[in-house]
Amino acid sequence: MKTMTIAKAINEGLRATLANDPKSFIMGEDIGSLGGVYRVTEGLKAEFGAHRVMDTPLAESGIIGTAIGMALRGHRPICEIQFDGFVFPGFNQITTQMAKIHTRSDGQLSAPVVVRIPYGGGIGSIEHHSESPEALFAHTAGLRIITPSNANDAYWMIQQAVECKDPVIFFEPKRRYWLKGEVDTENSPGDPFKAHVVREGTDATIVAYGPLVPVALAAANAAAEDGRSVEVIDLRSISPIDFDTVEASVKKTGRLIVSHEAPTFGGIGGEISARISERCFYSMEAPAIRVGGFHMPYPVARVEEHYLPDIDRMLEALDRAFAY
Amino acid sequence: MGAAQQSATGTETSGHGTNGGDALRPNPGTSAGVLNTNAVGEADMVQLLDADGNRHADATFGPYVDALDSEALRGFYRDMATVRRFDTEATALQRQGELALWVPVVGQEAAQIGSGRAMRPADYAFPTYREHGVALTRGLDLADLLKLFRGVSNGGWDPREKNFHLYTLVLAAQTLHAVGYAMGISRDLAADPTTEPAAVVAYFGDGSSSEGDVHESMVFAASYNAPVVFFCQNNYWAISVPFEVQSRVPLANRAGGYGFPGIRVDGNDVLAVYAVTQWALDHARDGHGPVLIEASTYRVGAHTTADDPTKYRMNAEEEAWKAKDPLTRLEAYLRAEGLADDAFFEQVRNDGDELAAHVRRATLALGGADIRQKFATVYAEAHPLVAEELAWFEKYEASFADADSQTSQGGAA
Numbered sequence: 001m002k003t004m005t006i007a008k009a010i011n012e013g014l015r016a017t018l019a020n021d022p023k024s025f026i027m028g029e030d031i032g033s034l035g036g037v038y039r040v041t042e043g044l045k046a047e048f049g050a051h052r053v054m055d056t057p058l059a060e061s062g063i064i065g066t067a068i069g070m071a072l073r074g075h076r077p078i079c080e081i082q083f084d085g086f087v088f089p090g091f092n093q094i095t096t097q098m099a100k101i102h103t104r105s106d107g108q109l110s111a112p113v114v115v116r117i118p119y120g121g122g123i124g125s126i127e128h129h130s131e132s133p134e135a136l137f138a139h140t141a142g143l144r145i146i147t148p149s150n151a152n153d154a155y156w157m158i159q160q161a162v163e164c165k166d167p168v169i170f171f172e173p174k175r176r177y178w179l180k181g182e183v184d185t186e187n188s189p190g191d192p193f194k195a196h197v198v199r200e201g202t203d204a205t206i207v208a209y210g211p212l213v214p215v216a217l218a219a220a221n222a223a224a225e226d227g228r229s230v231e232v233i234d235l236r237s238i239s240p241i242d243f244d245t246v247e248a249s250v251k252k253t254g255r256l257i258v259s260h261e262a263p264t265f266g267g268i269g270g271e272i273s274a275r276i277s278e279r280c281f282y283s284m285e286a287p288a289i290r291v292g293g294f295h296m297p298y299p300v301a302r303v304e305e306h307y308l309p310d311i312d313r314m315l316e317a318l319d320r321a322f323a324y
Numbered sequence: 325m326g327a328a329q330q331s332a333t334g335t336e337t338s339g340h341g342t343n344g345g346d347a348l349r350p351n352p353g354t355s356a357g358v359l360n361t362n363a364v365g366e367a368d369m370v371q372l373l374d375a376d377g378n379r380h381a382d383a384t385f386g387p388y389v390d391a392l393d394s395e396a397l398r399g400f401y402r403d404m405a406t407v408r409r410f411d412t413e414a415t416a417l418q419r420q421g422e423l424a425l426w427v428p429v430v431g432q433e434a435a436q437i438g439s440g441r442a443m444r445p446a447d448y449a450f451p452t453y454r455e456h457g458v459a460l461t462r463g464l465d466l467a468d469l470l471k472l473f474r475g476v477s478n479g480g481w482d483p484r485e486k487n488f489h490l491y492t493l494v495l496a497a498q499t500l501h502a503v504g505y506a507m508g509i510s511r512d513l514a515a516d517p518t519t520e521p522a523a524v525v526a527y528f529g530d531g532s533s534s535e536g537d538v539h540e541s542m543v544f545a546a547s548y549n550a551p552v553v554f555f556c557q558n559n560y561w562a563i564s565v566p567f568e569v570q571s572r573v574p575l576a577n578r579a580g581g582y583g584f585p586g587i588r589v590d591g592n593d594v595l596a597v598y599a600v601t602q603w604a605l606d607h608a609r610d611g612h613g614p615v616l617i618e619a620s621t622y623r624v625g626a627h628t629t630a631d632d633p634t635k636y637r638m639n640a641e642e643e644a645w646k647a648k649d650p651l652t653r654l655e656a657y658l659r660a661e662g663l664a665d666d667a668f669f670e671q672v673r674n675d676g677d678e679l680a681a682h683v684r685r686a687t688l689a690l691g692g693a694d695i696r697q698k699f700a701t702v703y704a705e706a707h708p709l710v711a712e713e714l715a716w717f718e719k720y721e722a723s724f725a726d727a728d729s730q731t732s733q734g735g736a737a
Contacts, residue, residue, distance in 0.1 A: 022515070051514065057547055062500060062540035069504020072489075075511060093537075096494045097501070104478040104490055107701040141702050165704035193708075240709045 001184055007040050007177040009151035010116075012185070013158035014041065014078065018048050021076060024162055027054040027063060028080030028116075037082055038118060038177055060090035064115065068098050071111045076162055084119040085128025085298075091136075098167045099142030114161045118174035119147075120211045120261050121308055124301040131298050132262035137169050138239040138271075145238040146192050147171035149213035151181035153189060153236060160192040171238070173211035195242035197249065201231030204255035204318055207246055207272055209235035212259050212309060219314035228318065238268055246272060247279045254285035255321040259309050264292035286324035289317045368574065369620055370600050371590040375648045377656025379595075388599035394663045400441065400594045401654050401664065402672050404433035407457040408651065409676030410466050413683050414456075414473070418629045422687055423473040427454045431592075431624030434650030435557045437461060438597025439525060439619070442605055445487065446522040450502035453491040454557075455527050462488040466679065467686035476693040495528075496535035499554065502526030503541045506550035506608075523551040523608035525601075531562025533578075534570050542582045542614070551608035553601065554579075554616040557591060559623035564636040579616035591619030592650040622648070 004012065017024050026041055032055040035042030045053035056063050060081060067077035081087045087094070094115065102110040121130035137143050144166050148154040154172075161168040189196070198213065199220050208216040213234045220230035231249050235241065250256045256276055258269035273288035291309045299307050372380055372389055411429050418426040429436065436457025443449065449458055459469055463486050471480035472491060479490040492498040506524040513519045532538060533556060545552050556575050560567045571578075579586025585607070589600045597619055604615035622645035626633050633642075658664035699714040 025511075051511070057540075057543050059540040059543060061537055062544045065497065065500025065537060065540065066504030066507060066544050069501035069506070070508040070511070071504075072483075072501065073505050073508025073512070075508050089536075092494065093497060093500065097492075097497050100478075102704050103698060103701040105483065105701075106477055106479055106697070107704075108479070108482045108484070109490075110704045112704070144703075144707075240707055242708075244708075 001182045003180055003182055004151050004155075005178050005180050006148065006151050006154045006173070007038060009148075009154035009181075009183050010040050010158050010172065011042060011044070012183070013155045014044060015047070016185075017078070017159050017162045018044065018052055021162065023074060024076040024078060025052045025054060026078045026080065027056050027067060029056060029058050029063075029082050031055060031080050036080060038174065040116075040118075040172070040177070041080065060086060060088075061093050064090040064093035064098065064113070067113045067115075068093065068101070068111045071113050072101075072109060076112060076114075078114045078116065078158075078162060081115060081117045083129045084117055084131040084133055087115075087117055087133065090115075094137065094143070094167075094169070095140045099140045102166070103142060110165055111167050112162075112165050114158075114164075114168045114170055116158075116170045116172060118177075119171045120173050120175055121298060121304050122175035122211065124304070126301065127298070130301075130304065132260065132293070134169075134171055134238050134260075135262055135267045138268060143167055143169055143239060144193065145169045145171065146236060147173065147210040147238060148236070149173060149176065149208075149210055149234050151179070152183045153192075153234075155183045155185065156188050157192045157236070160188075164192075171210060176211050176214070179214070193237040193240055193242065195236055195245040196234045197231060197245065198234045199230070199232035201229040201253060203229045203253055204257065204321055205231045205233060205246070205249040205253045206257045206259060206314060206318075207233045207235055208259045209238060209268075211261060215309065215311060216259060216314060219311045219318070222311055222315060223318055228322070230318065241268075241272065241275075243272075243275050243279065246276055250276050250280045251283045254283055255318075256280075256284070256288040257291060257314060257317045257321060258288060259291040259314060259317075261293055261308055263295050264290045265295050267292055286321040289321055291317045369588045369590045370596045371593050372596040372599060373593045373653055373657055375592075375653055377653045377660060379657065382599075385596065385599035385603060388602045389595045392598075396441075397595075397654075397658065398664050398668060400437055400598070401651065401658060402675075403437040403441070403457065403460055404594065404651050404654070405672045406676050406679060407433055407437070407460050407466075409673075409680050410456060410460075410683060413680035414470060415625075415629060417470070417684065417687055418473070423470060423629075424475050425473050426629045427456075427473075427627070428623075428625040428629070429454055429456045431622045431645065431649075432557055432559060433457050434594035434654075435555075435591035435597055435619040435621045438594040439527075439555050439601040439617070442598050442601035443525060444522070444605075446520045447605060448487040448489070448502075448505055448522065448524045449527065450489045450498040450505070450524065451491055451527045452495070452498065452529060452532065453493055454529075455491075458525075458527065459488055462486040464488060465686075467683045470683065470687050471690065474687060474690055476690050496532040496537040496541075499526045499528055499532070499541035500537050500544070503545045503548075503550050503552050503614075506545070506552035506614075507548050509551055510548065521551075521609045523553060523605045525553045525555050525605075527555050527557065529562065530556065530558040530560065530567050530570050530575065531565065532556075533575050534562075542578075542584075542616070545614040546582045546584055549611070549613040551611070552614045553604040553608055554614065555601065556616065556618045557621055558618050559621050561623055561627065561633070561637065563627045563631060564633075566637075574618060574620075576616055576618035582614075582616075584614045584616065586616040586618065588618045588620060591621030592648045592653070594650055594654055621650075 031041040032045040206216040269290035440458040440461025468481045471477040576586035576588040
């Protein structure tokens with residue numbers, strides 16, 4: 001076991017991938033000598049060369065589009081998009097091309113490209129640097145979307161993303177880059193598309209992913225002081241969603257809270273609430289409750305504390321669920 | 325010698341023998357001059373066979389055609405006539421309700437056959453959605469092209485079999501895939517020098533040239549010295565929007581801004597297109613980086629069968645372009661040189677009719693598509709949501725079967 005930050009864990013995961021798979025390489029803006037604006041790729045160019053850690057022109061569609069072409073030739077590109085809000089110039093290539101090549105070719109081709117996107121708020125940044133656009137990608141069939149919440153998952157899931165035969169959007173919770181945790185470099189946590197129950201409980205279930213998992217755990221601990229036993233699920237995979245794990249939990253607890261930073265309306269929380277309502281209707285003591293961002297562009301940093309779901313908002317949602 | 329030719333030859337003399345480096349630098353002294361007109365003039369274009377079928381000498385590009393035997397020259401005619409006949413049949417199939425849409429290629433046969441015939445098997449083509457002639461040169465069964473337009477597949481062939489990618493309907497997206505694929509060739513060569521050198525041809529049109537992806541693809545191609553030939557068929561109409569709305573200068577001129585050669589060629593002259601594309605592919609395969617070719621041609625028919633060109637362009641323009649028809653000028657040349665006779669042209673016609681009959685038979689035999697195949701191909705690896713929805717669908721379908729069988733049993737009783 002080694003202790004490292006999430007950023008370092010991704011760095012180590014990328015290092016292992018580059019070492020093990022000669023067809024793999026990283027491409028993006030400022031990822032070479034600088035090591036990325038978050039230093040996630042630090043040291044990799046020095047170790048593997050500019051050929052494997054490739055600084056590209058400043059063009060997101062160009063990064064994704066050429067990565068697709070290289071994947072068609074049998075290479076394994078890992079693209080870095082600098083910030084969540086900058087993925088949209090590459091959105092066309094991701095959604096109309098990368099996601100569809102397998103089905104358009106009747107299964108003959110695939111574009112196993114990994115797109116890494118640091119996402120989410122809470123870092124006091126300016127606009128386009130704090131968004132959570134995962135639902136926009138999750139709505140597109142053909143993509144897989146995963147997001148680690150801890151260092152061990154970060155280390156393993158980036159490697160599993162590269163091994164996957166489908167295109168994977170890898171959302172990195174940027175405000176947790178410096179969160180330290182133990183990494184077991186010998187034993188994989190298994191299927192990256194399976195949710196993990198990270199805290200057992202009997203009275204309510206909070207589903208979260210990425211940056212909000214530590215918040216959900218803190219809320220569950222606070223609720224315990226009020227005598228409420230809250231189970232916390234780290235979703236890990238946003239597409240596909242492991243509904244079976246959520247269903248089993250809600251059938252046990254009877255109450256569901258889903259939380260994410262992205263706007264509540266049209267978000268992943270709505271999808272989980274609807275599916276679980278169908279599957280667990282007779283087991284539920286209260287309707288599913290969503291705790292998410294508001295229907296507004298991600299606000300300026302000076303008010304983001306009011307926008308981001310926090311412990312108190314999760315506890316308020318639990319109060320509502322217990323009031324039924 | 326036209327300005328565009330100077331661009332090509334200038335880079336050739338200064339750049340050959342070096343890998344990247346100076347070959348990539350823009351050469352203001354030799355790159356195509358900025359023209360102030362978009363007139364369909366021929367002065368600044370490479371042309372080896374004029375509209376009357378006369379051969380013109382050209383020190384740079386002439387030798388590529390001189391190296392062809394009479395069979396190859398007849399082959400150009402055969403290919404162009406074949407794809408035109410195919411196009412007629414596909415249009416008829418659409419009019420008869422057998423295809424949802426068709427994208428005619430009439431008028432652009434020389435640009436497609438000339439460029440396609442210049443490619444080697446290891447080269448790779450990324451088409452738009454109108455490259456039926458290129459598909460023919462790559463050896464595809466043309467009937468496969470109709471699967472997309474009949475609505476039974478979004479593709480229709482395995483791109484790796486003939487190195488001919490699927491059609492792409494989102495304009496210009498494929499130009500980036502082409503550059504990426506070319507970058508992949510470079511990586512393969514770097515990893516294993518015994519890899520067969522190859523180049524990629526990225527097809528796009530004058531309308532697509534306004535898309536950002538074309539710009540980004542050229543930036544990436546130049547940055548990584550990718551072995552890619554950008555082949556723009558300027559057919560002067562992006563559905564109803566004329567070329568003048570897309571560009572103030574010939575598109576070939578843009579290459580200078582990226583630092584690689586741009587060549588404007590008479591796109592209705594199959595010999596010139598063949599020679600220019602050969603030159604560009606050699607340039608790319610030899611490690612000198614990308615080339616932009618602008619083939620000046622004309623879409624004689626509609627953009628698609630849903631289009632009505634009578635609403636936006638003049639008869640006189642169409643007639644003027646028909647006089648530059650790529651087939652009639654090659655026929656005139658072949659006859660004048662004694663390379664082909666009536667029997668040859670008769671044979672080509674008969675073979676075209678046979679192909680058309682095959683295409684029709686194959687299309688009508690395609691039948692429907694099965695949505696289960698679509699469930700099976702969304703992802704390369706198993707996916708629980710797809711499995712869940714397929715299971716629901718099968719159960720739903722089965723419920724009708726039960727109802728049907730109950731009804732028939734009831735009827736029998």
